[in-house]
Amino acid sequence: MMKDQGQSLSPTREKILDSFCSILVEQGLANATVTNIAEKAGVSKVLIYKYFGGLDGLVKCYIQRGGLFPKLTNFEQILLNETSLENLQYIWYLKFKQISINYKESNEYKALIEEGLLSNSKVAASITNVIDGEINSFFKQLSPIEGIDMEAISALLISGLSYLCTFEKKNRLFLGDTFPSDQSWNRIDSAIKTIFSSLGKAK
Structure with missing residues (x-):
């Protein structure tokens, strides 16, 4: 997973994002549900809603911090x-x-x-x-x-x-x-x- 070095998240959020990434690549977005992500990350679904507001917010955070579109040096x-x-x-x-x-x-x-x-x-x-x-x-x-x-x-x-x-x-x-x-x-x-x-x- 590409990461923007200018941003840092808590270990729990990192674990959730990494779990989302793993499911996304291995099983596709259709299987990247809040339930599956929480299970893979070993956290409560409540934490995903608390940190990201749900799947849409998680996807938004993932894309924005990933560095697909680079910043100027x-x-x-x-x-x-x-x-x-x-x-x-x-x-x-x-x-x-x-x-x-x-x-x-x-x-x-x-x-x-x-x-x-x-x-x-x-x-x-x-x-x-x-x-x-x-x-x-x-x-x-x-x-x-x-x-x-x-x-x-x-x-x-x-x-x-x-x-x-x-x-x-x-x-x-x-x-x-x-x-x-x-x-x-x-x-x-x-x-x-x-x-x-x-x-x-x-x-």
Whole structure:
């Protein structure tokens, strides 16, 4: 489970979140009920409601602290203050490279994204709302590139990554190669780099 190092929770809350993660990956979100999570964590269901307000609140806490959409480092903030086009392109690329890595390596986020995209459940709606909020917070960190709709470009990239995650376990073909493979992920990274390095150069 990816964790935001800037946040810390009590051991009991950590245990509950880890139990949720374990059930999510091994059995799917449909089995990640308050009862099952409490049983796996060895705690009372009352504690889950006390700490998180229920399953929706638990999912929200899990997504918000997980770091799927990375924060700026001090070095990146310094680069952004210089506001050159090259710096902006570089920072946007680095952030999306990290998002791509997170999508690639986090089985629990793949399960959440798949549920959010394909299910009509109340929890699925909560997942998409929280992820959308995290995406908006992510955008607010980054300086815009003049004359470029960075939110639309970013939305297309994130949508593409989310779509790929929904059929990763099905071993579907992607550009002639079985997805996922290191080669296919390297091609995705190269494409992201090309997109951001070309922004602002052809208006």
